[in-house]
Amino acid sequence: GGLAASAGFVFLNAGKSAECVASCRVGASGGSASAPTGLELTGFPGLQAGDVAVSLSGASVPVQSVSQAGAGKVAVTLVLPPYAAGALSGEEEEVFVELTVSGSVVIASVTYVAAPSPVRALFNSVGSRVDLSFSANTQMVGPADCAALVAPPAPLGAGASCVWTDNSTLGVTLGPGATIVPGDTMTFLGGGVATADGASDAAGAANLTVKAPKAAVEPSITVDGPNVMGRCDSAVLKAGGASARPLTYTWGANDNPGLDALLTAVTGATAEVPGGSLSTGAANQIWVKARSFLGTESAKVSHPLTAVALPPPILSVDLPP
Structure with a gap:
């Protein structure tokens, strides 16, 4: 009834290496042909496209191009596939691309980046604003369009406004006639929000239960x-x-x-x-x-x-x- 374990060993060659130099961080859906991932090989002069085999997590990855990069280096481009393990378990995951070149094996690391997701919706201490906190810094800053980011609009009151108070917090200032209370559901619509470096996919929609503040101000x-x-x-x-x-x-x-x-x-x-x-x-x-x-x-x-x-x-x- 014990657990079975296995491990694969890669023997590297001295003087030969691979390094990711372009589009090394991609979203969970993988890379794109318009911005392919670029790898730079050292110690392999005179390579052709057919001389290079690439795999990621045991699955073959097609090579897009192989070219001379100068100074004895070779440039290899490819489109990274979707993250093989499904949903990312954290904000990002480093994985290794294995390149077999003329009998030698070298590796380069790339990173899959999870889309930011809202993790909490919390009233401020006086109940005039709901703050949405995100799992990672986003590329958003300053005033934002509430209609593209949160729903439903009616409980937020007339003329509710949204602003990114920092890269990972969206503040929704409630308007007159607001009826939203702790325990209600607020929907984050996605709105094209991605990580600060733009590497992740766009965030998806998510429902959040609005929480009361940890220390609400008592009325006077x-x-x-x-x-x-x-x-x-x-x-x-x-x-x-x-x-x-x-x-x-x-x-x-x-x-x-x-x-x-x-x-x-x-x-x-x-x-x-x-x-x-x-x-x-x-x-x-x-x-x-x-x-x-x-x-x-x-x-x-x-x-x-x-x-x-x-x-x-x-x-x-x-x-x-």
Whole structure:
């Protein structure tokens, strides 16, 4: 039940060598006839095309041309086949081209380069942007066309914009009305993205689950409204805070179960407090906290409100026209 192993040994000849000098890095789909891979042989004067046999991973590779390169060197061109092992296991893989020339064997290394792929889609700390991180540096830089790179567009909001913040990160700044949330799927469309040196194939489409930031910023809120009111009046308290999306609010009151039950039903930024629900003569502590769409909560903010038997006077000033 043991594993069988085998190895092939290549005996090299002193004074004879091969080196890749052109198109030595190709995508997983292989090279192209318009930009063939160039190998330079040393120690083989007077070669003809029929004198050279090339193989890669045990498979024969046709020779495109053989020519004299000067200084006793011979130039061999060929089109590298697709990566024999299927999908690349990493960002790139070095393989060896074996050349049999007039009974001698020399080798040259070439590299297959995987296309960049998105590995993560992550909200920034305030939820205004989704950053797509890639497996390798790309050839992209600066502003980009969102329509060619990400979908669907509607959850990204009106006028969403894209920019490569560095060679391996695409930032998608969300527009007004954005609805995308952690757990949603964002599709990377490919958009002709390749490695920074252009060697890889173009990236393919991929689906990503958008993740919440590791450390989201907590909302910071304030409450505005009167501190004194008549028992027959109503007071309107308004909460607010800066956020990439509308906040969800939770209201409550300390030491006043009836008022607390009334405020619990409020989820918006505005709460109306009837004077009859307050304890007369003492400050009632009304509190509010906010929750962002990223799931972070603000600290509770308290607002004292006192009900009096007579409403406070209202001063108005008539200004001359």
